[in-house]
Structure formats: structure tokens, C-alpha cells
Amino acid sequence: MSSSAPDNNGSSSSGDDATKPINKAFAKVDLDGHNLPPSPAPSSPSAGRRRYALATELVYTDSKDQYGASSIPIYQSATFKQTSAAGGNEYDYTRSGNPTRTHLERHMAKIMNATRALAVGSGMGALDVITRLLRPGDEVITGNDLYGGTNRLLAYLSSNQGIVVHHVDTTNVERVREVISDKTAMVLLETPTNPLIKIVDIPTIAKSVHDANSKALVVVDNTMLSPMLCNPLELGADVVYESGTKYLSGHHDIMAGIIACNDPALGDKMYFTINSTGCGLSPNDSFLLMRGVKTLAIRMEKQEANAQMIAEFLESHGFRVRYPGLKSHPQYDLHWSIARGAGAVLSFETGDIAVSERIVEAARLYGISVSFGCVNSLISMPCRMSHASIDAKTREERQMPEDLIRLCIGIEDAQDLIDDLSRSLVQAGAVTITLDGFYATGTTPLSADSV
């Protein structure tokens, strides 16, 4: 390994040496013959070939395995023996690089239409790597309806690292424009937002940000849609990340995070952080994520179809439902202008916290659990669970209904899911039963002006 000492920007003190340690360690890694760090190029097969539909690309892989293994072997090894005293083989130490992780990263780069993808230990780990690009005094603009853990990390950076964080309504492009300045280093977006399912106009915001400050990075958390339904890099984002714990792996058996970008220098800086801090995804979890992602298309198709039926069922019974697959969603057109599907997370209100609690506890097929994107359906109250790390006052300011129920729909039989939900609504006293059926007692459907 090179003796030049990289500084904390990921560059080295000796100019051209900046990427030397990486190049040296990963020479020949690229199947197309590029002498670049791990996963630098769209995954196999080679660039220039026909690009297949995403469902095909998800399962279509290539590797140079010596025995032609159909699935990537798990290189469960911390170290790799070198062939000479000078070292310099493709791999030396799994924190720095591992063949199973590289294979996954190359596959993910292809799927996410990126030139570089990096795999880390969790979605929050991905955001940690990305926010280490910031320096004290930098400003971040982000939403006021954010995943609780993201909010928590940004609050930490604001209290401890001298980062100024502006939480604004990112569904309103003007609000974002008002706070962009030459100090803006990052604009962090989520769409649909978790849990209020608000839609953010990524292309318009990305253009405004880049026009006003060419150095500012637009970062998108694509966890709610996955690459199956949205490609933020094609909409103007500089960096996209996802919690691989969710749709990408699909079975709630691993924690993972994926980061993707098209700027090689940015990719190198983030790789530097991963190698320095040791948050790269383990070989075993890389294998599981690689296996899981191959079924993303069929899982998402079924989950989305089920979610659409459940959203329509709840709305037709008078509940206030937030789901971009419903025409009543106030940003329906915007959503479909940036995404290929509505996803499988929806939320609804009952008008009464105790009623919501009873519904959650009455459900049998829906596990009371945080997270989403799993083959199993889940039910939760975000203010008590996934978003409990946002204090009650802030939740109120951000108009998060405390009675909100979030449903994360799986691949079960749709009618079984509807039957179980119907029974739970009745058992919880959430509906008034008439000769014609039943209707929500404490709430009204979402109107166009209420999001």
C-alpha cells in the first residue's frame, strides 16, 4: 500500500498519489479493463451492449468466477494473501475491499444508472458517509417531513459539527429557493416523504440548486421508491442513497445501505470514508443483498398492486389515506412525472389515537413493526415508533398526526390483507356499521388542499 497519507478530504498530500492506494489495490477489478477503484463502472455485462429492461438487468449478472459459479461466492475472509512482498494484489483487507461486496456494488451501479455504487452497513451508515463530505459552517437544506433517523443525524451534525440545517417544506420549491445561498453545501430530499407521503419535485429543485450554487450537492434518499420506480440521478441528483434494509433486500434479514453517484471524485471521497471508518457491507450481507435484489421487480409489482387495492379500500370506506397511487393525492401528477409507480407504503388517519392503537393491535397478518419494503405486511404508528426520535413539539410543528397509521404492504394475498384490515377496523371501533357496509367514524377522506 502507498505510504502517502490521505488528508481528511480523501485526497493525498502528494497530488497524483490521491487515488494511488486504491488503484494499486484494485487494479484489474473492472471487468471492462478499466484501472479504477472497486465498482467504478456500470456492472457487467460490458458497457456498449444492449440495455435490457430493469427486471432483466436485476437478474442478469456476470462474473469471472474461476468455476463459473451462478451466484457470487461469499468471500468470508478478512485478509487476502499477496503474491509478492510489495503487496498490490486486487484485494488485501475486507475493510478496504472484498470481491463479494465489489460484485454487489457493480451490480447496484448498473441498476441505479450510476458509474459508482458503494455498499455500507445500513441506510443511516450511507447518510453518515455522505454527510462527512460537509465541513463546519456548511449549510444543509432538507425537508420538514423526514425519516426520524435522518432527522436525528442532522440534529447531531447541527449540535456537534457546526453544520447549519434548514428544515423547510421541500414540497414547495419556492421555500427551498428562499434558503439557497453560497453556503449551501447539500440539499437532502426524500420522496415520497416518510410518513406523510408528500411528493418532492426533484428535477425542479435540483435545477434551482445547481443554478444558484454549482458546488451544492443534491442528495436524494430513494428508499421509499427503490431503483425500480425512480432514478434520482436521472432527475438531476448528484448522489442517491437507499436503505438496503428495505426493498432492495426485501426480506428484513439484513441491514444495508447503498450510495450511488456519477462523479468519480465524489465516489473516491466517499470510498475514502468507508475504508477509513470501516462501515463497508460485510461479505455475507453483500451476498444476501445481491440475492434479494434479483427479485426486486416481482416483489415491487405485487407489493404495489396490493397497496393500491388496500388504499382504495380504505378510501372507499371514508378514511383519510395518503398514497400516490390514489387520484385524490394532491400531488398525483407530480409523483407520476418523476416515478414509475406508487410504491407500497401508505398512511391513513382515524381521527383518534386510541382507535389507531386498537387497529394496530387487532391486526394479525400485519406485523407491528418499523421498516418497510419486506415481503411481509407491516403496521405501525410512526409517531410512536419509526419517528419517535422526533420530539413531540417538532412533530406537532410539522403537522404529523399522532393517530397516523402506516401500512407497509407485502406480497400476501390481497383479499386476505383486506379481510384482516376490515376485521381490525371493526374490532377497534373505527367504523360505523350500516346495512350498506361500514364507514370511517372519526375522519374524512383527504381533500386536495390538505397535504
Ligand SMILES: Cc1ncc(COP(=O)(O)O)c(C=O)c1O
Ligand atoms: C426513508 C429512510 N431512509 C433511511 C433509513 C435508514 O435506513 P437503515 O434503517 O437501513 O439505517 C430509513 C429507515 O430506517 C428510512 O425509512
Ligand SMILES: N[C@@H](CCSC[C@H](N)C(=O)O)C(=O)O
Ligand atoms: N428504533 C429505530 C427505528 C427505526 S425506523 C425504521 C424505518 N426507517 C421506518 O421508517 O420504519 C431508530 O431509532 O432508528
